Amino acid sequence: MKVAIWDTYVEKKDGKKMHFDIAVPEEEKNALKIYHFGQEYLKGKDVQSETLSAKECVFCHIENANEVMVNAIQSKGYYIIEMENCD
Template identity: 55%
Template sequence: MKVSVWDTYVSREDGKQMHFDILVPSDLKDENTIFNFGKSYLKSKPFATKGLTSKECRFCHVEQASESIEEAIRSKGYYIIEMENCN
């Protein structure tokens, strides 16, 4: 499965900046749906953030997903790769 990678940077209320990627099927083009996936992910965190808009989340590239990522996307609609200050 080809997936679109959306590079995302969100400010936490403690001053740190989160960096994570939202992976979605490459044929999903609706930005509001993608942003809502990111917002859903942020709600699962025990700390507050300052929000997520097109300013914080941008399309980066398309790549081939691994089997485990494909399974997660089929189940949930998206997959998050946590990179910085996500926990």
């Protein structure tokens, strides 16, 4: 499975930049849906962000998904790759 990677940066309350990627099926082009996935992830991390938009979240590239990514995408539609300050 090929996935589209959306590079995402959100400022946390402590001023640190949180960096994570949202992986979705390659054919998923609905940016609003992808932003919703990011918001869902942020809620699970108890990080407040009023909205995600093209300012915080942009398409980056296409790559081959690994098994963990495929399983997550099949169950909830997306997979999060935590990069920086996601704790």
